[in-house]
Amino acid sequence: MANTRELKARIASAEGILQITKSMKMVSASKLRRVQAAWNRMEPMREGSRRLLSQVLAGMEAPGEPLLEDRPEKKRACYVLLEGNRGLCGVYNTALLKYLEDCLQREDRDWSLVVCGSWGQDVIEPALPVLRRFAAFGDVPTAAEAEELTDFLRRLYVSGEADEIFFVYQRYDSFLKQTPCHTRFLPAQPAEGSAGLTDWIFEPDKQSLIRMLTELYVGSMAYGLLLEARTGEHAARMASMTAAADNTQELIAKLTLSLNHARQAAITTEISEIAGGAEALNGSRT
Secondary structure, three states, X not given: OOOHHHHHHHHHHHHHHHHHXXXXXXXXXXXXHHHHHHHHHHHHHHHHHXXXXXXXXXXXXXXXXXXXXXXXXXXXXXXXXXXXXXXXXXXXXXXXXXXXXXHHXXXXXXXXXXXXXXXXXXXXXXXXXXXXXXXXXXXXXXXXXXXXXXXXXXXXXXXXXXXXXXXXXXXXXXXXXXXXXXXXXXXXXXXXXXXXXXOOOOOOOHHHHHHHHHHHHHHHXXXXXXXXXXXXXXXXXXXXXXXXXXXXXXXHHHHHHHHHHHHHHHHHHHHHHHHHHHHHHHHHXX
């Protein structure tokens, strides 16, 4: 059994770790609230632009918009990985990377990779060729950051460097559950509307409206996915820090119990030694 000095040192160390994990949990909770609020504000715009675009496109065979063009031959794919900015969030990043590797192994065509996030530069880039990394995205992504990514992917698609673009991210199911998945970003294909706007008058013209709605829908989709991915990251880190804090408290309780036992054993030993010394002293006097 460790002596009391060692146990006290271990308890002090564990208490320091507990303070750190609690602080990180509070920081993650604050970031989670902020990014959830931004995501909730973004969703009505994304859904509204999708609904309007699908209604305008209803019944049209050739909308004439490059971002909506579904090419017959899809020779080149691009995957956009939405990873975290840092670790300490359980298996969030590693599970996402494993899912991406599975997707790439199933590909039988040329592909490129775009990474959003600053985690794992020493893990991903030596193993996979990265076309571009957006490492400056904040913990709560802004519309300007999403626009920078959207512009790059739009140019990539229109130029023909990619025939399909997919986002690979952690879908936010709940606070305790995020699921790795991928969704097609370009060409954009909003769900078909129930009825076209045949009786409407378009100003300046219908094609200009389609272009504007397409850009709005594509931009809001990219921004929404960035916010959803960050929501999952902060939730995973908060859950991980909660588990770490609980485990540390349990460890402190066990170490404190061991310390009390060690103290009790030391006191019992001292009492026995004192009693034995007194008995020996009385025996020498007689």
